[in-house]
Amino acid sequence: MKIVTVENYEEMSALAAKIIGQSVQSNPTATLGLATGSTVLGTYANLRQAYASGQLSFKDIRTINLDEYVGLGCDHEHSYAYYMLSNLFDHIDIDRANTFIPRGDATDLEAECQRYGDLLAKLPRDIQLLGIGSDGHIAFNEPGSPFDSRTRVVQLATSTIKDNSRLFSRIEDVPTRAITVGIADIMCAKKLLLLASGLNKAKAVKAMLQGAVDTCCPASILQTHTDVTVILDKQAASLL
């Protein structure tokens, strides 16, 4: 595992975008596993910039996202589908038909999980971008999620609902369930790139890197992957 500690959020984002950019340049038909959340916003800003300045093209790139809130359609401002459009896809030359994200508004959620799981199997990811929750979750695999879990509907932990409520006007508006890819799905990617920034991630980062490989910290499974890069800012690395 390669652990890189940088000064701040800006350096973390620039380095993450550089690594993803290298994947795109070395394989213009690569499949990127993408994440949402505040941590990766700076990475997407750098990728938009790299496209705008002509350094990168996403014309033949495919992307597949980690998760989506149950009940939110792609036109809902808090859906992850909307996040991906407004923070990345609307600003680059990617073919929308090559971007995939679970349908949180599907009427048959079980069928949607099945469809998405089949899609993941058909689209091996060259690189998977990840954030980490303050409770150690990856995607929406909360503590206790089995390491062999696959795409499914999950109940969000109270701490996650609280963390994510900063983006909603009221905590009651935060969906309590999500469709998430499983931990086994994440581990199938060829390369993993996990980012963490800020003091509120320090405890989870320590458990991920220096704790036991245990489902009480889902991200600890990364210790067993053969190609992982973790980029931390100083605050996120402060307990190591």
Ligand code: GLP
């Ligand atoms: C969210 C997402 C994760 C994300 C994590 C951290 O709930 N489902 O994919 O990595 O929690 O989010 P943030 O980057 O906003 O701290």
